[in-house]
Amino acid sequence: MTLASEMGQRLFLTGATGFIGAHVLRAAIAAGHEVDALTRSKGNAEALEARGAKSITGDLSYREGAWREAVRKADAVIHLAQPQTFGRRVTTERARQYCLHRLDMDRALFKAIDPAKTRRIVYVAGTSYYGDCGPEICDETAVPHPRGWGPYLAPAIESLPEYVARGLPIVAAFPGWVYGAGSWFAQYVLEPLRDGRPVYGLRGPARYTSPVHVEDCARAILHLTGHGEIGSRYFIVDDLPVPGERLAEIAAKALGVRGRGRKLPFVMLRLLSGHVIADSLAYENRLSNHRLKSTGFSFAFPSCEQGVPNAVQQWLINQLDRNR
Numbered sequence: 001m002t003l004a005s006e007m008g009q010r011l012f013l014t015g016a017t018g019f020i021g022a023h024v025l026r027a028a029i030a031a032g033h034e035v036d037a038l039t040r041s042k043g044n045a046e047a048l049e050a051r052g053a054k055s056i057t058g059d060l061s062y063r064e065g066a067w068r069e070a071v072r073k074a075d076a077v078i079h080l081a082q083p084q085t086f087g088r089r090v091t092t093e094r095a096r097q098y099c100l101h102r103l104d105m106d107r108a109l110f111k112a113i114d115p116a117k118t119r120r121i122v123y124v125a126g127t128s129y130y131g132d133c134g135p136e137i138c139d140e141t142a143v144p145h146p147r148g149w150g151p152y153l154a155p156a157i158e159s160l161p162e163y164v165a166r167g168l169p170i171v172a173a174f175p176g177w178v179y180g181a182g183s184w185f186a187q188y189v190l191e192p193l194r195d196g197r198p199v200y201g202l203r204g205p206a207r208y209t210s211p212v213h214v215e216d217c218a219r220a221i222l223h224l225t226g227h228g229e230i231g232s233r234y235f236i237v238d239d240l241p242v243p244g245e246r247l248a249e250i251a252a253k254a255l256g257v258r259g260r261g262r263k264l265p266f267v268m269l270r271l272l273s274g275h276v277i278a279d280s281l282a283y284e285n286r287l288s289n290h291r292l293k294s295t296g297f298s299f300a301f302p303s304c305e306q307g308v309p310n311a312v313q314q315w316l317i318n319q320l321d322r323n324r
């Protein structure tokens with residue numbers, strides 16, 4: 001059975017204040033859905049209300065809380081909340097804690113869902129779970145070789161079939177490198193370019209990756225609440241895998257700066273950013289969006305050649321607004 005995602009649904013959205021979640025919220029409100037948006041902080045709750053959501057203050061680390069009531073009433077749940085991943089060096093210990101904490105959050109959320117009421121749960125994972133796919137284009141049936149964050153996402157992703165078997169209508173979404181006017185793209189690419197600092201990369205041959213503009217990613221996640229098949233996985237990546245450094249090259253051009261790439265050996269990059277981030281740059285990941293497109297989804301930015309200039313433009317506007 002498919003839901004008509006164009007029709008108003010009652011959505012429960014976790015991670016609504018995050019990088020992707022903010023765009024999912026905007027797309028959901030624009031499409032006429034009623035959104036119960038979860039946040040841990042009162043300040044964020046006010047911002048969510050201002051954007052048209054009904055804010056629910058709660059923490060998935062705790063099994064109890066008023067948020068459970070809102071979950072039980074949802075036609076669809078979109079689960080984006082995750083422990084913090086960026087902003088500091090990502091050591092192996094920090095990644096292990098991430099893994100355990102994420103499993104706890106998932107468990108608490110899934111326990112609160114009423115499968116008789118909720119028709120889809122879109123669980124947002126990441127393509128680092130598939131990791132090293134070699135030089136061929138892969139689809140969702142490929143054997144995963146988790147890299148970067150992937151090994152720390154794997155226990156959560158590999159628990160999903162058991163929840164599906166227990167009757168939860170889970171659709172798993174796997175976004176690739178999600179670029180936009182925030183998160184890692186601002187931290188590792190746009191801010192260094194603006195400040196004349198180098199954009200660090202890994203020495204050696206060009207390694208291809210599969211990017212997606214955050215607005216397309218958000219629209220695809222929302223689309224899957226209506227068109228995703230229960231128990232299936234969907235890559236959310238644009239049409240064109242590119243060498244990782246291509247995103248910084250396009251961004252530099254859009255910013256009108258020369259841009260200094262500095263390629264470091266793995267050990268140096270690991271010292272600078274931690275093992276997980278260094279490993280995220282060390283593998284090939286060319287993924288197909290055929291399955292997603294076969295559900296009727298189409299991209300506003302089919303490649304980063306179109307999408308990155310738009311993301312840069314958005315980021316510049318945000319900078320101006322912040323400085324006003």
Ligand SMILES: NC(=O)c1ccc[n+]([C@@H]2O[C@H](COP(=O)([O-])OP(=O)(O)OC[C@H]3O[C@@H](n4cnc5c(N)ncnc54)[C@H](OP(=O)(O)O)[C@@H]3O)[C@@H](O)[C@H]2O)c1
Pocket residue numbers: 014015016017018019020021038039040041044058059060061079080081082083084085105124125126127174175176177178179183184
């Ligand atoms: N960003 C990417 O490039 C990328 C790529 C592929 C896949 N993904 C996946 O996409 C998902 C979203 O990523 P993102 O980068 O948008 O996330 P993010 O910006 O790191 O935001 C994390 C969100 O989780 C919420 N959160 C954290 N701990 C919580 C808790 N204990 N209880 C309730 N909410 C909690 C935060 O809300 P409050 O602080 O308001 O409570 C925040 O909204 C993740 O599953 C990630 O693995 C991301």
